[in-house]
Each structure stands twice: as structure tokens, then as C-alpha cells.
Amino acid sequence: xxxxxxxxxxxxxxxxxxxxxxxxxxxxxxxxxxxxxxxxxxxxxxxxxxxxxxxxxxxxxxxxxxxxxxxxxxxxxxxxxxxxxxxxxxxxxxxxxxxxxxxxxxxxxxxxxxxxxxxxxxxxxxxxxxxxxxxxxxxxxxxxxxxxxxxxxxxxxxxxxxxxxxxxxxxxxxxxxxxxxxxxxxxxxxxxxxxxxxxxxxxxxxxxxxxxxxxxxxxxxxxxxxxxxxxxxxxxxxxxxxxxxxxxxxxxxxxxxxxxxxxxxxxxxxxxxxxxxxxxxxxxxxxxxxxxxxxxxxxxxxxxxxxxxxxxxxxxxxxxxxxxxxxxxxxxxxxxxxxxxxxxxxxxxxxxxxxxxxxxxxxxxxxxxxxxxxxxxxxxxxxxxxxx
Amino acid sequence: xxxxxxxxxxxxxxxxxxxxxxxxxxxxxxxxxxxxxxxxxxxxxxxxxxxxxxxxxxxxxxxxxxxxxxxxxxxxxxxxxxxxxxxxxxxxxxxxxxxxxxxxxxxxxxxxxxxxxxxxxxxxxxxxxxxxxxxxxxxxxxxxxxxxxxxxxxxxxxxxxxxxxxxxxxxxxxxxxxxxxxxxxxxxxxxxxxxxxxxxxxxxxxxxxxxxxxxxxxxxxxxxxxxxxxxxxxxxxxxxxxxxxxxxxxxxxxxxxxxxxxxxxxxxxxxxxxxxxxxxxxxxxxxxxxxxxxxxxxxxxxxxxxxxxxxxxxxxxxxxxxxxxxxxxxxxxxxxxxxxxxxxxxxxxxxxxxxxxxxxxxxxxxxxxxxxxxxxxxxxxxxxxxxx
Numbered sequence: 001x002x003x004x005x006x007x008x009x010x011x012x013x014x015x016x017x018x019x020x021x022x023x024x025x026x027x028x029x030x031x032x033x034x035x036x037x038x039x040x041x042x043x044x045x046x047x048x049x050x051x052x053x054x055x056x057x058x059x060x061x062x063x064x065x066x067x068x069x070x071x072x073x074x075x076x077x078x079x080x081x082x083x084x085x086x087x088x089x090x091x092x093x094x095x096x097x098x099x100x101x102x103x104x105x106x107x108x109x110x111x112x113x114x115x116x117x118x119x120x121x122x123x124x125x126x127x128x129x130x131x132x133x134x135x136x137x138x139x140x141x142x143x144x145x146x147x148x149x150x151x152x153x154x155x156x157x158x159x160x161x162x163x164x165x166x167x168x169x170x171x172x173x174x175x176x177x178x179x180x181x182x183x184x185x186x187x188x189x190x191x192x193x194x195x196x197x198x199x200x201x202x203x204x205x206x207x208x209x210x211x212x213x214x215x216x217x218x219x220x221x222x223x224x225x226x227x228x229x230x231x232x233x234x235x236x237x238x239x240x241x242x243x244x245x246x247x248x249x250x251x252x253x254x255x256x257x258x259x260x261x262x263x264x265x266x267x268x269x270x271x272x273x274x275x276x277x278x279x280x281x282x283x284x285x286x287x288x289x290x291x292x293x294x295x296x297x298x299x300x301x302x303x304x305x306x307x308x309x310x311x312x313x314x315x316x317x318x319x320x321x322x323x324x325x326x327x328x329x330x331x332x333x334x335x336x337x338x339x340x341x342x343x344x345x346x347x348x349x350x351x352x353x354x355x356x357x358x359x360x361x362x363x364x365x366x367x368x369x370x371x372x373x374x375x376x377x378x379x380x381x382x383x384x385x386x387x388x
Numbered sequence: 389x390x391x392x393x394x395x396x397x398x399x400x401x402x403x404x405x406x407x408x409x410x411x412x413x414x415x416x417x418x419x420x421x422x423x424x425x426x427x428x429x430x431x432x433x434x435x436x437x438x439x440x441x442x443x444x445x446x447x448x449x450x451x452x453x454x455x456x457x458x459x460x461x462x463x464x465x466x467x468x469x470x471x472x473x474x475x476x477x478x479x480x481x482x483x484x485x486x487x488x489x490x491x492x493x494x495x496x497x498x499x500x501x502x503x504x505x506x507x508x509x510x511x512x513x514x515x516x517x518x519x520x521x522x523x524x525x526x527x528x529x530x531x532x533x534x535x536x537x538x539x540x541x542x543x544x545x546x547x548x549x550x551x552x553x554x555x556x557x558x559x560x561x562x563x564x565x566x567x568x569x570x571x572x573x574x575x576x577x578x579x580x581x582x583x584x585x586x587x588x589x590x591x592x593x594x595x596x597x598x599x600x601x602x603x604x605x606x607x608x609x610x611x612x613x614x615x616x617x618x619x620x621x622x623x624x625x626x627x628x629x630x631x632x633x634x635x636x637x638x639x640x641x642x643x644x645x646x647x648x649x650x651x652x653x654x655x656x657x658x659x660x661x662x663x664x665x666x667x668x669x670x671x672x673x674x675x676x677x678x679x680x681x682x683x684x685x686x687x688x689x690x691x692x693x694x695x696x697x698x699x700x701x702x703x704x705x706x707x708x709x710x711x712x713x714x715x716x717x718x719x720x721x722x723x724x725x726x727x728x729x730x731x732x733x734x735x736x737x738x739x740x741x742x743x744x745x746x747x748x749x750x751x752x753x754x755x756x757x758x759x760x761x762x763x764x765x766x767x768x769x770x771x772x773x774x775x776x
Contacts, residue, residue, distance in 0.1 A: 140528065163706070164621035166583065166675050167590060167605065174607055176600065179593040180622030180656040182706050183699065195554065202555060205567040212564065217555065219562055221611040228619040233552035234568030268568040287554050311571065318551070318570050 037065035038152050043126040045148070046118030050074040052081035055132050060085070062136070062146045066128075069118040071096075074110055091117060103371070106364040111257025112237065113266030116365075119244060119251050120372050126155060127248075128241040130292065137199045137293040140220050150290035151194045151241035154224055158188025159284015161229040169224040169286065192247035192283035193274060196239035197221075198294040203236045205264075205311065206304035209297060224288040229279050232321055235271025239292045242274075246283055248373070249333045250274045252365045254358060261354050263306030268314070269358075272321040277336040280326045309352070316351050320344075337366055425453035426540050431514040433536070434506030438462040440469035443520050448473070450524070450534045454516075457506040459484075462498055479505060491759070494752040499645025500625065501654030504753075507632060507639050508760050514543060515636075516629040518680065525587045525681040528608050538678035539582045539629035542612055546576025547672020549617040557612040557674065580635040580671035581662060584627035585609075586682040591624045593652075593699065594692035597685060612676040617667050620709055623659025627680045630662075634671055636761070637721045638662045640753045643746050650742070651694030656702070657746075660709040665724040668714045697740070704739050708732075722754055729754075 045063055047053065048071045056063060060083070068088035072080050076092035096117050097104045107117045112131065119127055128148055137145045157171035162185050170177045170186070177186050202217040227233050242251060250273050253266035278285055324343055330336040341362035348355035433451055435441065436459045444451065448471070456476035460468050464480035484505050485492045495505045500519065507515055516536055525533045545559035550573050558565045558574070565574050590605040615621050630639060638661050641654035666673055712731055718724040729750035736743035 162710075164615055164619050164675075166585060166621055166624070167607075168609060172607075174603065174605070176590070176592065176596055176603065178622050179591050179596075179624065179652070179695075180659070180702070181593075182702055183595075184703055197554060202564070203567050204564065205569075207571075208564055208567075215562065215564065217562070219555075219560075219610055221556060221609060222607055223609040223611055227552055228616050230618045231552050231616040233554055234566050236554070236567065264567070271568070287552075307567075314568070314570055315572055322550075 038149065039126055039156075040065050042124050043067075043128060043148075043152070044069050044118070044122040044124045046071065046115055046122070046127055046129040047132060048073055048112045048115035048118070048129075049080060049132045050078075051132060053083065053132060054081075055135060056083050056086060058136050062148050066148070067124075069122055071114050071118045073112065073114045089121075091121065099372075100368055103364050103368040106252070106255070106361040106368060108253065108256045108260070108266065109258040111260075111263050111266060113253035113256040115237065116251060116253040116266075116270070119248055120365075120369055122244060123373075125243065125245045126152070126241065127244050127251075129237060130240075131238045131294075133295050134198070134238055134292040135295055137291040139222075139291075145290050145292075147196060147239060147290035147292050148241075150224075151196060154194035154286045154289075155191045155241055155243055157191065159191040159226040159286055160185065160188050161226050161279070161284050164228055165225075168288070169226070172224060189282050189284045190243070190246060191286055192243050192278050193235075193285040194224075194241040195227075195233075195235055195285065195287040196241070196290045196292060197288065198236075198238060199291045201294040201297045203234075203238065203294070206300045206307050207311070209300035209303065213297075213300070220291065221288065224286050227275070227285045227287055232272060232275055232318065233285075233287060235267050235274065237267030237270070238294065239290070240267075247274060247278065247333055249337055249366060249369045250277045252337070252362060255354075255361045261352070262309045262313075264303060265307070265310040265314075268310070272317070273337070273340055276321055276324055276326070276340065277333055280330065280336055281333065313351055317348060320347050334366055334370065337362060341366075426537065427514055427544075428453050430512050431455075431516060431536075431540070432457050432506070432510040432512045434459065434503055434510070434515055434517040435520060436461055436500045436503035436506070436517075437468060437520045438466075439520065441471065441520060442469075443523060444471050444474060446524050450536050454536070455512075457510055459502050459506045461500065461502045477509075479509065487760075488756055491752050491756040494640070494643070494749040494756060496641065496644045496648070496654065497646040499648075499651050499654060501641035501644040503625065504639060504641040504654075504658070507636055508753075508757055510632060511761075513631065513633045514540070514629065515632050515639075517625060518628075519626045519682075521683050522586070522626055522680040523683055525679040527610075527679075533678050533680075535584060535627060535678035535680050536629075538612075539584060542582035542674045542677075543579045543629055543631055545579065547579045547614040547674055548573065548576050549614050549667070549672050552616055553613075556676070557614070560612060577670050577672045578631070578634060579674055580631050580666050581623075581673040582612075582629040583615075583621075583623055583673065583675040584629070584678045584680060585676065586624075586626060587679045589682040589685045591622075591626065591682070594688045594695050595699070597688035597691065601685075601688070608679065609676065612674050615663070615673045615675055620660060620663055620706065621673075621675060623655050623662065625655030625658070626682065627678070628655075635662060635666065635721055637725050637754060637757045638665045640725070640750060643742075643749045645694075648742070649740070650697045650701075652691060653695070653698040653702075656698070660705070661725065661728055664709055664712055664714070664728065665721055668718065668724055669721070701739055705736060708735050722758065725750060725754055 045066050046069045050073050068086055070088055070090040072092040076094045096107050108114050115129055128151055139145055166178050167175050200216055251270050254269040256263045256266045326336050326339055330339050341359045345359035433454050434457045438461050456474055458476055458478040460480040464482045470476055484495050496502050503517055516539055527533055554566050555563050587605055639658050642657040644651045644654045714724050714727055718727050729747045733747035
């Protein structure tokens with residue numbers, strides 16, 4: 001831990017404590033939730049960005065009690081403005097290079113994949129990550145949706161990956177397991193990931209954007225459900241929470257953007273790897289609520305350029321992930337991830353040599369993770385060494 | 389076909405044509421849907437009952453254009469009143485015995501499992517089955533829900549069992565496949581089953597009813613989704629539609645009620661068998677919309693008595709269905725079902741000798757199905773024999 005803190009403090013991060021305005025807001029948020037902001041000291045909000053974070057104004061009532069980790073993408077000399085009163089640390093590319101040294105090669109540049117650096121540097125149990133073009137949505141009654149609170153509910157209640165419950169998440173208020181649901185499966189399993197959705201601009205690929213430029217998602221589906229074991233889904237990184245202690249090392253967003261042949265597949269990659277590992281280790285993944293308001297469709301032509309290789313590669317990648325099995329001895333996320341990198345190298349390098357590079361980067365990521373997140377025992381030894 | 393018709397006409401069924409009132413209602417329903425009641429000549433509504441069918445009054449605007457098959461359970465001497473203007477045929481136990489002869493042993497008595505006789509006797513492509521304590525529900529805007537119309541939409545659009553779409557059914561208006569959904573899977577597969585849900589009284593087992601006597605389902609979830617391949621779910625027979633041509637022979641509701649050690653597992657049994665066969669043959673199963681209004685909770689003590697063996701048996705039955713695989717040569721529903729009956733006998737007779745009886749009944753059911761539903765070629769030969 002000492003070493004980690006040293007590394008972090010050497011970075012040109014800006015870290016602010018809550019000022020009095022922040023405290024007032026925090027007090028009001030606490031008053032709202034009665035028991036205070038839930039998981040306040042156990043959750044970091046990770047935001048990748050290239051612009052001033054004015055979008056945080058709308059989220060102030062919900063986010064201000066929490067600590068933010070801002071990962072600045074693109075030109076590191078640019079100053080990103082963060083509204084007053086937020087408690088945050090900010091890392092730009094120079095910080096990432098300084099902190100990770102040669103291992104910084106595994107962190108993408110000029111792609112929102114850079115956000116996973118925030119997962120690495122966080123020391124909290126939970127992560128919520130959101131894009132800076134996502135705003136507070138309203139439920140059908142007109143009430144503003146506290147997306148973070150719903151994510152926390154999702155990750156704090158078990159998942160049910162082994163059998164489908166037709167009334168959706170049985171752990172939500174007013175719901176339960178229906179007739180015919182095996183009683184021995186009703187305890188559920190720990191939830192690793194909560195995948196939220198988007199009103200207004202749906203998360204479509206470039207071809208669908210081009211074909212349906214005017215389609216907007218107006219359907220509010222009041223459901224949370226577990227993605228069943230053995231089923232893959234397209235995980236979007238726009239509005240996502242996870243238990244970093246359970247699954248963090250699997251949440252690597254791959255090599256995308258600058259210098260890479262592909263973009264906009266960062267979250268998909270993480271989703272495939274994460275789901276296979278959750279299935280292997282017996283963790284759950286929920287999708288559904290909460291919604292955020294996705295304000296602006298990105299340029300479909302730019303997107304097409306970034307995506308087009310992914311669009312045909314995925315026809316081979318997905319069958320690989322659908323059939324991959326991890327050996328029994330892989331009993332930690334790290335072990336699973338290292339094994340997965342081997343299997344990616346063996347099975348996907350025929351698709352494109354890019355996957356050899358990616359498999360290497362997966363290993364580098366795990367090395368970086370272990371360096372910044374030594375396990376309990378290792379942490380004690382390390383701090384002993386540092387203090388001696 | 390001639391032989392079937394002969395069998396049917398020998399029954400004491402009552403069959404009415406639409407009278408003028410019916411025609412008026414039909415005209416208004418046609419006016420409502422512009423193109424007339426969809427699948428009017430291709431769908432039967434199957435209703436198992438022991439009482440007068442006053443509940444049909446509320447469904448009149450939606451059901452009257454369709455043909456009803458009423459399966460009267462219990463005392464055959466009792467007259468079931470059907471509101472005027474409905475086109476129906478009604479079968480009581482004596483009819484079933486007369487039509488099926490010794491094969492009638494596979495049709496349950498004093499349990500809603502008897503409904504599957506209606507699936508057998510129908511000659512239509514689609515079946516919608518509903519319980520007589522289910523009424524028209526309203527959507528959150530207060531509009532009455534045409535459950536049948538939504539089921540028809542569900543079965544007429546493809547399913548997506550191989551990959552989960554986070555915006556739910558991509559074939560609904562305003563929805564599509566999200567970014568990262570493989571393009572080669574976007575055609576989907578034929579939908580065999582549409583499983584609808586219930587507002588007000590949820591479909592809970594007796595223990596949950598006892599523990600939560602006041603729980604009501606008030607959550608309207610505006611979603612339809614495909615139950616992924618390899619995932620089982622508890623199929624409820626209360627509000628269910630299916631493509632009889634695709635999956636009919638798998639929709640056997642088992643041996644329940646009178647003379648059997650178990651009740652209230654008829655639909656569950658059908659659901660497990662059907663899902664395994666759909667997964668094998670590449671058909672899809674949807675769940676979600678439409679909702680009906682389930683009016684009255686059944687007696688939890690009576691239910692407990694019927695269910696209690698199922699509650700512990702299912703702990704072994706479900707793992708069996710989760711791991712069962714059908715051989716490649718099983719390329720029709722009938723072949724799959726016969727194979728499944730063998731596997732049930734082999735694997736579940738150790739749970740209870742009841743499963744030997746059930747495996748036999750599964751075979752009898754298929755024999756009865758083939759007799760009443762000869763395939764195209766057989767039908768021609770049969771009609772030739774009959775006319776000669």
C-alpha cells in the first residue's frame with residue numbers, strides 16, 4: 001500500500017477535499033437518503049474525458065458525496081475544468097506513463113478504453129463509471145433517477161445466473177422467486193457487475209446508426225435481471241458499476257484507439273472476458289435499471305471507421321468466448337485472466353495479429369494490477385520493505 | 389383428417405357459429421385492428437375450467453373473433469355456461485375418454501393439466517391458453533391490454549436465444565440490436581413459445597404464498613425477451629401462447645391431480661421439456677409481455693398439499709433437465725419427446741416410481757398426438773383409407 005501511495009502521490013493529480021458547498025450538498029443528499037450516501041467511502045466514480053466536466057452539475061445531488069477518478073484522454077496539456085465542490089483526482093497521459101512506466105503500454109490512448117486506468121488506481125471496493133455525455137434521466141413519473149443508488153442496490157443484492165426468474169430480479173422490493181424456482185438456488189451468488197441502460201440515444205453500432213438515424217430509446221423498462229450463466233451480452237461502458245474486489249482484474253478495456261486497428265470495442269472486450277470469468281467463478285452479472293439520459297449520438301462515419309474490423313472480427317471472437325472453458329485450477333480472477341490471455345493468443349491470432357498484441361497487453365495489465373493492488377499479505381510485506 | 393373429424397364429431401361437443409351479436413363484436417374488433425383480428429383462422433384459445441365462463445365477458449372484445457376450445461375438468465355432468473356469442477367447442481372427461489380410448493390415461497383429471505387435451509384436438513397453427521381467473525389488465529396509461537395481440541406479436545417475430553440483447557426484444561417497435569450484437573445472429577430463430585406474466589396475484593408457490601400473503605405484483609415491466617439457450621425458466625400455464633406446429637407435441641402437461649402424487653407442476657413439467665427441445669431444435673422462447681390480471685390467490689394450504697413433493701423433487705429434476713442432451717438424430721419434436729421420456733425413465737425413476745408412470749404417459753401422449761395429428765402424408769393416406 002505504501003508503495004502504491006508513493007506512486008500515486010508522484011503523479012500530478014489534483015485532489016480536493018469537499019469544500020463547504022460540497023458539505024452542504026452532501027448533507028442534503030444524506031438527508032434525502034436518511035442513512036447518508038450509501039457506500040460513500042467504498043466507491044469511486046471513474047470518468048474518462050477530453051472536455052470540461054460541466055455534465056457533473058446535473059449529477060451534483062447524487063455524485064458529490066463520492067470521490068471521482070477522472071482519466072483525461074488526449075492532449076495532457078489541456079486543463080479539464082471540474083465544477084467546484086467535487087472531491088476528485090485527475091490523471092492525464094503523463095501521469096499514467098509516470099505511474100505505470102513501461103506497463104503504461106497496456107492503457108489505451110485516444111479511446112474511452114483509457115478509463116480502466118481508473119479501475120487500476122482506485123483502492124475502493126466498488127466502481128461506477130459513466131461517460132461525460134450521460135445525464136440524469138427521468139422515470140415515467142417524471143422523477144430524476146439516481147443511477148448510482150440503483151447500481152449500488154444491484155451490486156449489493158445477489159444474482160441468479162443458474163435459473164431464470166420470470167418476475168426478474170427477485171431481490172427487488174415487491175418481487176420474489178416465482179413458483180417452480182428451485183429453493184436451493186434462491187440464495188443466489190455475489191453480484192460482480194451491474195450494467196445500466198440509456199434513454200434517448202441507444203447504444204447502436206455505426207451501421208444501425210446510419211440506417212436508423214432518428215431512432216430514440218423512449219421505452220423505460222422497469223426491470224433488473226441476471227444475465228444467465230453461459231450467455232454473453234454486449235456490455236456497454238457508458239453506465240456501469242462493478243465490485244472491484246470481486247472482478248476488477250477482468251475489467252480491462254483492451255487496446256483501442258491510437259495506434260490500434262480498432263476502437264469502440266473496449267467495453268465489449270471487457271464484457272466478454274468478464275462474463276466468461278464470472279461464469280467460471282460463480283459470480284453474477286445484472287443488466288437493466290438504472291437508465292441514464294444519453295444526450296448525443298456520436299458520428300456514425302467516425303464510428304464506422306473505428307468499428308468496422310470489430311464488426312467482422314466479432315463473428316469469430318464471440319464463438320470463441322461462447323465455447324472457451326477455464327481450467328479448475330484457475331481460482332482467482334488474475335489466474336483466469338492470465339489463462340484467458342493464453343487462449344486468446346492461441347485461438348484468435350489467426351483472426352488478426354492484433355490479438356497477439358492484445359494477449360500481451362492482457363498480461364501487462366495483470367502485472368500492473370498486481371503492482372498497484374498487492375493482495376493483503378503482499379501488501380503487508382511490501383509496506384514492511386518500504387518502511388525498513 | 390377425416391378420421392380425426394369423425395372422432396371429434398362423435399363427442400358430445402357443443403359448437404356454435406358466431407351469431408349476429410358476435411358478428412357485431414367481431415366487426416368492431418376488426419375496425420380496431422384495421423386489418424381484422426390477426427390469425428383469426430389460425431389460432432385456438434384453450435381454456436381449462438370447472439365453472440361458468442363469465443370471465444369471458446371481459447375478454448369479449450379481444451377473444452370473440454377466435455375459436456375457443458374449452459376443456460371441462462371435474463364432474464362431466466355439470467353444465468358449464470359460456471356467454472353468448474362465442475364460437476367454441478367443449479370437451480368434458482367423457483368426451484376425452486371417448487375420443488382417446490385407453491390413451492385418455494395420459495390426460496390428467498382434476499388438475500388444469502387437462503388443458504393439453506385442447507392442444508391435441510386443435511387443428512390450428514397457434515394456441516393461446518388462459519386460466520378462467522385471469523382478467524384483462526391495464527397498462528400504466530390505463531389502457532386495457534390485448535394480451536392475445538401481444539402474444540401473437542411475440543410468436544410472429546423471431547427470438548434471439550444465442551446472445552442477450554440488452555434492449556430486450558430487438559423486433560419490437562423502437563428497439564433494435566445494440567452495438568456488439570453479432571450481425572450473423574440478427575436473423576434470429578423461429579419463436580415457439582410466448583410466456584406472459586401476471587399483475588396483481590403473482591404466481592408464487594405455496595411456501596411463498598404463506599410467507600407473503602399480501603404481496604401483489606404491481607410492477608409493469610414493459611419488456612419481452614428471449615430466454616437464452618441453455619437456460620431453464622419456470623413456465624406458467626396461466627397466460628401462454630405457442631406455435632403448435634413447431635412445438636405442440638412437447639407441450640404435454642404431465643400426470644397431475646386425481647390419482648397422482650403431485651399437482652401444480654403441470655406447466656413446469658411442460659416448460660422444462662419444451663425448453664430442452666427448443667434448445668435442441670433451434671427454436672426460441674420469449675417471456676415478458678403481455679400481462680393479464682390474476683384475480684384471486686388459490687388456497688396456499690391446498691397448494692402446499694399438491695406441491696410439496698414437487699418442491700423437493702425439482703431439486704433433482706431441474707439438474708437433470710439442465711444437463712440432458714438429445715442426440716443429433718432427434719430431428720423432430722416427437723423424436724425428441726420420445727427420447728426424453730426414455731431419459732426421464734432412466735434418470736428420474738430413482739427420485740420416485742411416479743416418473744416411470746410419467747415416462748409411460750409421455751409415450752402415450754405422443755401416440756395420441758400422432759393419431760389425432762397425422763402428418764401431411766399420413767393424413768392423405770388416412771383420408772384415402774377412410775373414403776375407400
